[in-house]
Amino acid sequence: MKNDGKSLLVLTVLVLVFFALAGALALNLWGRTARLSPIPPVDPAVTSTATVRKSYAELVRTGADTSDFECYVCHEKDKPPTLAFDENHNLVVPKEHPDIVMGHGRNNRNNLCFNCHDETNLELFQTKDGRELKFAESTELCGSCHGPTYRDWEAGVHGRTSGYWNRAMGPFTRQDCVSCHNPHSPKFPGRQPAPPPHPLRPLPPAAGAKVEGEH
Amino acid sequence: MSQQIPDGTRTPLEYDGVTRRSFLRTSVVFAAGLTAIAAGLAPLLKLEDFPSLEEFMQKYYKEMTPEDMAKVLKRIEGQVEREYGIRPHVRDLKPMNGVEFVYCLNLTRCIGCRKCVHACVAENNQSRNPEIQYIRVLKMPHGSFDMDKAEHDYNPAMVPEKDHFYMPVQCQQCKNPPCVKVCPVHATWQETDGITVIDYDWCIGCRYCEAACPYWARRFNFSKPSIPKEQINPDMAYLGNRPRRQGVMEKCHFCIQRTRAGRYPACVEVCPTGTRKFGNILDPNSEVSYILRTKRVFIQLKEELGTSPRFFYYFDV
Numbered sequence: 001m002k003n004d005g006k007s008l009l010v011l012t013v014l015v016l017v018f019f020a021l022a023g024a025l026a027l028n029l030w031g032r033t034a035r036l037s038p039i040p041p042v043d044p045a046v047t048s049t050a051t052v053r054k055s056y057a058e059l060v061r062t063g064a065d066t067s068d069f070e071c072y073v074c075h076e077k078d079k080p081p082t083l084a085f086d087e088n089h090n091l092v093v094p095k096e097h098p099d100i101v102m103g104h105g106r107n108n109r110n111n112l113c114f115n116c117h118d119e120t121n122l123e124l125f126q127t128k129d130g131r132e133l134k135f136a137e138s139t140e141l142c143g144s145c146h147g148p149t150y151r152d153w154e155a156g157v158h159g160r161t162s163g164y165w166n167r168a169m170g171p172f173t174r175q176d177c178v179s180c181h182n183p184h185s186p187k188f189p190g191r192q193p194a195p196p197p198h199p200l201r202p203l204p205p206a207a208g209a210k211v212e213g214e215h
Numbered sequence: 216m217s218q219q220i221p222d223g224t225r226t227p228l229e230y231d232g233v234t235r236r237s238f239l240r241t242s243v244v245f246a247a248g249l250t251a252i253a254a255g256l257a258p259l260l261k262l263e264d265f266p267s268l269e270e271f272m273q274k275y276y277k278e279m280t281p282e283d284m285a286k287v288l289k290r291i292e293g294q295v296e297r298e299y300g301i302r303p304h305v306r307d308l309k310p311m312n313g314v315e316f317v318y319c320l321n322l323t324r325c326i327g328c329r330k331c332v333h334a335c336v337a338e339n340n341q342s343r344n345p346e347i348q349y350i351r352v353l354k355m356p357h358g359s360f361d362m363d364k365a366e367h368d369y370n371p372a373m374v375p376e377k378d379h380f381y382m383p384v385q386c387q388q389c390k391n392p393p394c395v396k397v398c399p400v401h402a403t404w405q406e407t408d409g410i411t412v413i414d415y416d417w418c419i420g421c422r423y424c425e426a427a428c429p430y431w432a433r434r435f436n437f438s439k440p441s442i443p444k445e446q447i448n449p450d451m452a453y454l455g456n457r458p459r460r461q462g463v464m465e466k467c468h469f470c471i472q473r474t475r476a477g478r479y480p481a482c483v484e485v486c487p488t489g490t491r492k493f494g495n496i497l498d499p500n501s502e503v504s505y506i507l508r509t510k511r512v513f514i515q516l517k518e519e520l521g522t523s524p525r526f527f528y529y530f531d532v
Contacts (some may be wrong), residue, residue: 004237011244018251039344041443046333049484130395152531156502157510160489162479165501166311169477182485188488190373194329197368198346 013174039198048192049162056070056177071122080119085113103185116141116183142177153177267475275401276414276454284453289415291457296457303449305457308475310408316469316525317409317496320383322513323531324490327352327371328380331482331491335385338470338481339456340448342440349434350385351469385482386411386432386467387516389523394433395426396516403464409525410469412454420462425471427515430524433466469493496525503527 024030059066074096075081077079084092091111093100104110113119118126125133127144143150144206152158161181164170180188234435269290274283288305295303332350341347343436359379365382392411395403402417403424427435439461450455452472459465470480474493483491494501506512512529515522 008240011241011248015244015248015251018248018255022251022254022257025255036344041343041446042333042336046330047337047485049334052487055265070382155505157284157505158489158531159491160483160486161492161502162484164477165474165479165494166477175489180489188326191328191487192372192376193327193370193374194333196329196370197332197348197351198344199368200345 028032036200037198040195042194051160051179052177052189053179056138057176058179060136069123075122078120081113081122100186101182103187106185110115138183139176139180140181265267273416275417288453291451291453295447295451295458299444299447301444301447301449303447303451303457305451305453306472307453308455308471310406310410310475311329313497314495315407315409315497316388316474316505317494318388318469318526319492319506319510319512320526320528321490321492321531322382322528323379324488325352325367325381325383326488326490327354327376327379328487330485331383331486334481334485335467335470337446338459338473339468340398340440340451341434342436342438342442342459343446344441345438347434347436347440347465349432349465350383351431353384354379354381355382355461382528383432384432385526386469387430387522387526388467388469390525391521392519393427393429393522397423397427399423408475410471410474411466412468412471413464413466414454415457415459415463415465417518418463420464422464424464429520429522433464436461436463436465456500462465 016195033120054062054064056066056069058064059069068090084094089111090108091102092114093102102108102111114126116125118124118132121132123135124140125135127133127141129144131140131144133141139150139153143153149158156174159175161172161174163172165172169210177183182189241315267290269286273279273287279287284307290305292303293307295301295305326502329352332348332352335341335349336343339349341349351367353362353367354369354376355361355365369376388409388411390405390429392405394403395411396486399403399421400417400419402419403413405411412483422435425435436459442457443456447458450458450472452475455468455471470478470482474480479493480491483493492502493504494502494503496507498504506529507527511532512527512528514528515524515526516528
């Protein structure tokens with residue numbers, strides 16, 4: 001060892017460099033970003049496959065309360081209910097039926113209970129071609145007017161089909177019309193969307209504002 | 216240092232210029248240096264996900280015999296059980312004869328509620344944080360089809376919003392997939408039922424496929440996926456929803472663990488409006504055949520690229 005002092009110096013410097021490196025890695029000074037901000041778990045309702053409403057058939061199937069469908073607890077048998085109209089010829093929904101909003105068809109075309117309900121037996125439906133149907137057969141009632149939609153539904157294309165796509169491997173189910181549509185105001189209801197994707201880092205506010213301004 | 220005696224002999228303590236003192240001094244510095252190197256390399260010890268020897272020596276998916284596959288499935292089950300505390304059921308499902316999957320999505324019906332996005336995450340054991348989602352729902356103004364104006368982070372109190380429509384985009388399962396062409400190790404390929412799959416054990420994470428995909432359908436695991444133990448879906452498939460490692464690619468595989476067992480994908484099952492339709496295009500009585508025959512099928516997304524997606528967007532009427 002001729003240059004004893006010099007090599008010692010080099011070695012010492014190297015040692016210091018390695019120690020500094022070790023410290024920096026341990027403290028995570030560069031490279032990976034620190035912890036990700038937590039993302040709250042999604043509401044189980046988001047991943048639930050339940051339909052928006054429950055049809056009468058499903059209430060019966062699941063043994064739920066069907067007392068809403070027992071008309072003659074309040075109505076009198078053999079006495080068709082009288083309907084009231086306001087000055088614009090709009091049906092006045094009686095206060096005993098607070099959940100009914102008349103909104104079936106454009107331009108208030110469906111302004112009469114007895115287009116669907118049978119006035120002689122309120123626990124039945126009547127179709128335009130004179131058939132009488134039970135509450136559980138409501139899909140056929142809808143189909144008596146909405147032909148093309150009913151045809152699509154029969155083909156499994158309107159509304160959800162769940163279960164097995166391969167009919168040989170297992171059963172499948174179709175939903176009734178009223179499992180999704182409220183028969184008195186059938187437009188599909190809006191809902192709160194599930195949370196949007198969370199960016200890895202929060203977007204700068206300026207960029208967000210610009211996106212808003214574009215629309 | 217040691218003194219030279221005039222007659223030329225050395226002191227007994229001296230040997231080749233190294234004295235006890237210089238030896239000790241150098242040794243101390245040397246030991247300290249080794250310690251420092253060890254300390255500098257210490258973060259490597261924290262690396263997890265080292266493949267086991269068995270995993271490292273695993274054969275290519277298409278070259279595995281059924282016995283090899285049985286061993287691999289057993290290993291995966293063990294790994295999942297060690298990590299998540301539940302015994303999964305991992306299968307290697309093969310494509311069925313006479314089946315080609317097609318997906319149809321009704322743009323008239325979609326309300327943009329994103330239920331499909333989260334049902335997919337839950338079904339396919341995707342990382343919750345950082346988030347990996349296979350489906351991206353685009354919101355676009357009526358009367359245009361300008362994807363540059365599409366928003367995917369809309370979050371109003373109520374959807375659908377006035378004068379907008381929603382277009383969920385996910386893997387289009389192309390008949391002519393660009394992602395398969397660019398993969399340098401054949402870790403992704405198209406199966407006979409039309410599903411483009413990924414072997415997560417063969418993927419080297421180069422992300423060429425991500426760059427090649429014109430639909431932004433592929434997702435990369437930049438960090439180790441994090442899934443709460445209680446949210447693991449134990450029904451798994453080798454080419455499907457088994458947990459992924461850090462550094463591999465993943466994407467929608469039409470819920471291979473469900474669809475190859477005859478069931479509908481999770482996104483179809485959860486859709487509240489019946490927007491999503493799935494089935495076998497080779498069966499003339501299937502829902503998708505009916506749609507392609509009778510509906511106004513609007514587009515295959517980016518049709519002009521010649522990728523020929525098996526994913527069709529259509530309108531009612």
